[in-house]
Structures are given as structure tokens and as C-alpha cells.
Amino acid sequence: MLEAKSVVKTFEGFRALDEATMTVPKGAVYGLVGPNGAGKSTIIRHFTGVYRPDSGQLLLEGQPIYENPDVKRRIAVIPDDWFYFPQANIAEMSRFYAGMYPTFDRERYQKMKQVFPISDVQPIRRMSKGQQKQAAFWLAMCCRPDYLILDEPVDGLDPVMRRQVWSLLLGDVAENGTTVLVSSHNLRELEDVCDHVGIMNKGKVLLQHSLSELQDNTVKLQVAYPGVEPELPAGLNVVHRSSVGRVHTYILRGNREEILATMATTNPLLLEAIPLTLEEIFIYELGGADYAVRDIVL
């Protein structure tokens, strides 16, 4: 489990993290979202032991991360601006990482040559941005980390490679119980892979939930009536409603089965529960709470 407890970080008067608190459960794929400048990269650099907090704690399974090699050995990171030695190729970088991470898997490194269509003897500096990102994934995944921290990981990758990379990541999560913390400013990117989501803005973690928890408690219904829309039964917690012709869409909070049973009493022509997108969940969860959620997700 990764934990940030009331972390404060100030850059020459600018409060980049303002009592940020979040928890990444073990084995989770945690999506951290927020607009530019929300503090996502800053908190990620704290989780990787690069930044020292002004106050607060960064813990991995209860152990402090900063200046703790034993803990950092269990973490691999792919930052937004991945660094490599200018004259190095992937093979040389792999030897470097193998020396740093005892869990580095050379067998996997060889196998991954099939996955990534790039040469491991070509200097990395001569590769395109997308190829460099592939190289970063190649090396990070060979480290076999318990915790993988990714900052805007798939920027620059083509759609096929994105799918490939996510597939590999989720395979590690399923097989090895790897915990993944991934930041993005785009909710749609994370929608298919994350099981936990945290939202940051202005240095604070505004909200964090498991996706199933959110989806279990919020229901989106499409309903059509033969005539005029009847009065909805009492006791339903309607968060949002909209209509297009005779089709009405409701977002309701509560148990899915109970809501469906209650709505059936209104004798609709059509009653269908449809999946909520992450975007919708956050809009409706935070809507009206004076947060700039639209700015965050759009």
C-alpha cells in the first residue's frame, strides 16, 4: 500500500501540494487524474523518493520512501520525461537497471524483444518519442517491481502499442499483484484499466474511491413512457435528469436492483440500466460542490 499523509510541498512560495492525502491499495491500479498543475507529477515524484516533502509522510507499506533504498528497490517509475544516458542504448540501460534492481528479469528482457518492435542496440537518443516510451516500459517492466509508478505513461504511443502496454501491465497486476499508480489528465485514458481513482486539484486530493464502489452506488437509467412522464416514486435519490423526446435519462444514487424494481412500478415502455463513464461519475459525484470538475475531465 502506498500512502501520502498530509503532504505539503512548496516551490518558492507556490504551494504545489496542500495537505495532500491519498492511499493506493496493494494490488490496485490507481488512476490519479487532475488538470495541468494540479500536483499529480509532484506527488508522484514524492512517491518515487525524488522530492522531499516540506511536511507530511510518504509511506510504502508503512515504511518511509525518501532515502530508503530497500523500499525504493520495490518501486519502478516511468516519469513523464524519462531520462536515459545520452549515449546509451536499451541493452546498456538494461545492464544499468539490472545492477540497481536485484529483481531485474533478464529472461523477460529477452522475451520482450518480441513485444516492442525496437532495436535494443540502437542509441535511445535516435529513437522517436514513442519508441523511447516503449524503451521505458520495456526496462521498467523487466525490473519486476512490486509498485509501478507511471506519470502520463502512454503519451506518444500509438493506439496499438497503448493497448499492448496496458495489456502487459494488467497481466503483471493479475499475475504478480503489482500495484500501479498512474497519473493522467485524461479520465477516458484510465477508464478501462483503473480500479481505483483519485482526483487532484490545486495540490489537494479531492476525492478517491474504488471504481466498483462508485459504480455500485450510482445508476444511470434510460426510460421511455407511452405518454407524459409520470411522477417518480418517492424515496429515489435523483442526482441528474435529462430528456430527449420521450426518452428520459436519470442518474440515481442507491442500490441498482432496488432502483430498477422501484422504477418498474411506473410502467415504462423502456427501462434500461446503462454503464456510467468515469467522466459521468465524477461530474455527478462532484457536480454542484463548487469544484471545477468540468475543467478537470474535459
Place this chain on the structure above:
Amino acid sequence: MRFGTSSFKTLLLSNWKRSWPLGFGYCFVLFFSVAIPTWSVGRWSDRALLDMSDQLYNTITVMPVVAMIAALAVAMVMFDYLMKPSAVGMMHALPMRRSGVFAAQMVSGFSLLTAGNLFIALCTALLASTNGGVPLKALWLWLLCIELEEFFFFALAACCAAVTGWLLGLPVIYVGVNFMVLAYRLLLNMMAGAFYKGFSGMDQDQITKFTYWCTPVVKMVQSTEAETTADGYMNFVRVLPRSGLNTVWIYAAAGVALLALAWLLYRLRHSETAGSAIVFPWLRPIVCYVISVAGGLAIGTLVFTLISRDGTDRIGLVLWQIVMGAVTYCAVQMLLQKSYKIWHRRTWIGLAILAAILILIPTVIRLDPTGYQRRLPEAEDVHDVWISGGIIDGLDSKDPQTIADTIALHALLIDGAYDDDRYDSRETQYFHVTYTLKSGETFSRSYSYSIEDNALKTALGKLVNNPELRLRSIMEGREDYGTDFTGGMVYCWMSSADEMLLTAEQARALYDAALADAATPVDVDTLLEEYSSYHPAAYLDIELTTPKGTYTLRNVTPASTHILALLEEYGITRAMPEAFEEWNVLGVPYGDDVVNSAPAIEDLVPSSASMG
């Protein structure tokens, strides 16, 4: 900090692999500046081993410069990751402590230099062996010196790297730290010269010593300069002075302290400061003021010198220093803030503080809180005095009368309103005095002044007519040569005439004439007139020989009436007219009137036999 860890070794190997071109370049330079010259001097020599040894000792002297540059280059390679946010992010995310990373970088850098030095020592030994032997002691000392020097400079460069997040800032800070004290010393000397009347450099030797110790490369070069010593009959060899090696050891010890400081600063610095010119906020104002004050003093003085007519307007100088200091301050602020938009309240306050400092420096100097300008020794405290300038020939004297006369003239220069800024007068005189006190302390003063005051002219006249000074002004030679003359010679290098030989009697007569001239008081105005003219001494060599040594008559001027009378009598003025023509052309009276008006020698000195 665990040196044996896999991470440490990995980083070490990675650093070596990345920096081999630097190591190659370093070896290349040393090969052609150490190994080849050493081999070359021994190649055709019949004392090859000694010559190669001498060459190595000579090389040791310039090694501090090589060490200073090499250490900077290696530090720039080893710590360049601190200057890039992405690189520092990668390095500090590695499963290593900061101390471990720092140690790996330091060991990598220093081992790279050491490997280069060992390689060059080996090459030098191999090449030297082809000349018949290896100067092992010199080679070992060369290796030891460069290792210790590089250790010091590398630790210093690491300190500089730890305070900056800007790669180009590293050499700037490094050079600044290396030469800052010397630069400030020169600037303060310059300011004292402008504002202290009589300033002739700082008195305290301790300040000079401190300045050199704080300028390591200068101190090391001075200290390791090889000495020549006799090694058997007519066999001179070069050796490294013991003090030179001690100096290098002291710097190496200081390097340990600098290493500890660098490590501390490295641990304290935040990773997010990569890209900042100075990473510690508390250090920024210090850097800003140190550079701005130096820039104001140096550039302000330069601009003032270029545009000022006579360079005497002190207020103008200070104003230019403030203006140039402000310009420097703004430039430094722009660099530190990485923005042209620096015009906020804090900047204005900073500029006001800077202006106050730049006004305070000359004000304090002018107020002379240490009493520098008025310092005058008691005559009984003075061991000897060295005076020179203008109509006073350079003279080192222990004579109490000369010392008293010197102090009297010095006191008048201090007390009087003699403006040392006027250089336009024909009668501008210079006076330089160095007192060596009985306590061993020395101090000097220099004045330029215009003689328009009777008291000053009288004091100057008394000093220049002091018999000892006057005699030594006319005649060069030691008293213990005696008066047992064997002959002499007169030669005029302007004339085609051969040298004229003097008999023993003529030599003795000229000697007596010189004594008589020395005892004859001379009017200061006459001396001033002669000072601005040519006179025969410029063209004549008059030597009076004794078995113990040779006296040389010099400063034969129109005032040297007795000598001139004898030269006339011996036919020298006619035989060598070229020596005297220039004198006449310049309108200085010379001829029968002068010669005939000379008082008789016997009237002035009792007897030549009494001298010597």
C-alpha cells in the same frame, strides 16, 4: 554510504563508461605536456636522468593549473545530472541514498583522474627508461602532487556543483571561488590607491599571505616552483621545495573539509532546484552582492577611467561605480530569477543596499579608521629606510640623520595640503619611502606632489643634501674599497673616442672631487632643473679602481663642479664632446664659468687620505 553495493558499483561503472572521452582527453594533454617533454630532454643529454628529473620538477609547477581545469571538467561531467530535472529525477529515484550517489560520483571522478595520472606516470617511466633510467623520485613527487592538487580542486568543484543547478553556472562559480579573494584584494587596493593619500599597497604581509592562500592555484604554483640546488661540484639540479609539498598537503587536508561540505550541501539541496543558478535561497543574496559590488568597483572604475579627463573626480568615480554596480546587480538578478521581470520592491531595496555599500567602501577608506594615511614612525623605531623618487636616487640607509630627514619630509607630505592629484606641473615630484622597523615590520608610502611650498622645498633640500645621500647619489661603491687607487677609466658610449685611462693620481683626485661635490650643498631648484634634463652621466662611465673594488661616478651634473673641473683639466670634455653637447643643447649652463667658479677641493674636504 556502502561502497560495496551493487548499486554503487553499477553507478561507478556507468560513470566510467560515460566519461571515457574526458579521460582520454586528459591523458592526451598530460602525455604531451609531461611524458613527451621528459623523454625529449633526456634523449640527447649526457646527464639524462638529471635532466629528466629537472623537467619533471619544472612540470610540477604548472600542474596546479592543469589540476584546476581537469577537476572542473570532471565535476561538470559527474554532476551534470543535478542540472537537469529529468536526470535528477532518474538518479534520485534509484534505490540508493543521496550519500551513496554522491560518493559514487566523487569516486568515479577522482578515480578517472587517478587512472589518467597513473597511466601518464607509467608512460613517462617507460619513455624515460629508453634514455637510460627512470627519475623515480621526481616522478613519484609529480604523481603525489597532482593527485593531492586534483583531490582539492575536485572537492572544491563538487562544492560548487552542489550549490548550482545550472551547468554553465558551475565554471562561473568555480572560477569565482578560486579567484574571489584575489580579485577583491586587487579591487580594494585600487580603491585605496584612489582614496588614500600616499597609498603604496597594503602594509600587512598577513593579508598578502591570506590572499594567496585563498587563491589556491596561485599559491600552489608559487609554492611548488622548483629550486635549483648544487648537487656536487658544478652539478646543479632542480628540487621540489619542502614547503611546496607541505602546501599541497595542507590543501589536500582542506579538500577533505570541502568534501564534507559538498556532501552536506548535496544532501541539503532539493531535487526540484535543477535548473536554478543558485539552489539555496539563503546563498542568492550573498552571491548577488559579492558579484555586484565587485562588478561595480571594477567596471565602474574602468568606465570612469575611459571617460574621465584627468581621473581626479572622486565623486564621479563613486557615481560610476554605483551605476555599474546597479547594472551588474540587475544582470545577476535576471540570471538568478531567470526572468527579465525583476522590477519589484525587493529589487529596489537590493539596489539601495548595494548603493549604500558602494558609498560606504570609499567613505570608510577616506575616513581612514586604521590611521593608514597619518602613520609616521618614530625615528628611534626605524631600522632602515629606503627612499626614492624624482631627484632622490634610490637609497637604502640606516643613517639616523637620513632617517630623521626622511621622516621630516614624510611628515610634511602628510600634514600639508599637497594635492597628490596634480600631474601637470613641471615640478611634480615622486616620493616613495619604505620603512623597516626594528620590530621587523615594513611599510611603504608613495606620494606625488608639486613643490610650491617653501617648507616642503626646505625639507626636500635637507634630505637631498644629506651628505650620505649626496655621496651615494654621486658615487657607487663601498667604503671598504679604500683609497689605494690603481687607476681608472673614462668611457663615453656616445663618442667615437677610445676609452681614456686614468692614472692612480687622477683616480684619487676624482674621488676627492666626488667627496667635495657631495659635501657641497645644492639648491633644490638646480636639482629639479637637472632632473628634467640630460647630463653627462647619461653617457659617461667613470670608473675608479682599487684592488678591493671599483667606484663608479654617476650623476655627474652641472652641480658636480669639482668633478667637472677635473674632467676639463684631464681633457676629457674636449676628447668626448658628445657627452657634453646634449647638455649644452638643452641650455644647461656649462663651460668655463661653471668650472672656474668651483671652489677648491682642499677647501671642502680636509684630505682624501682621511677617507676610506
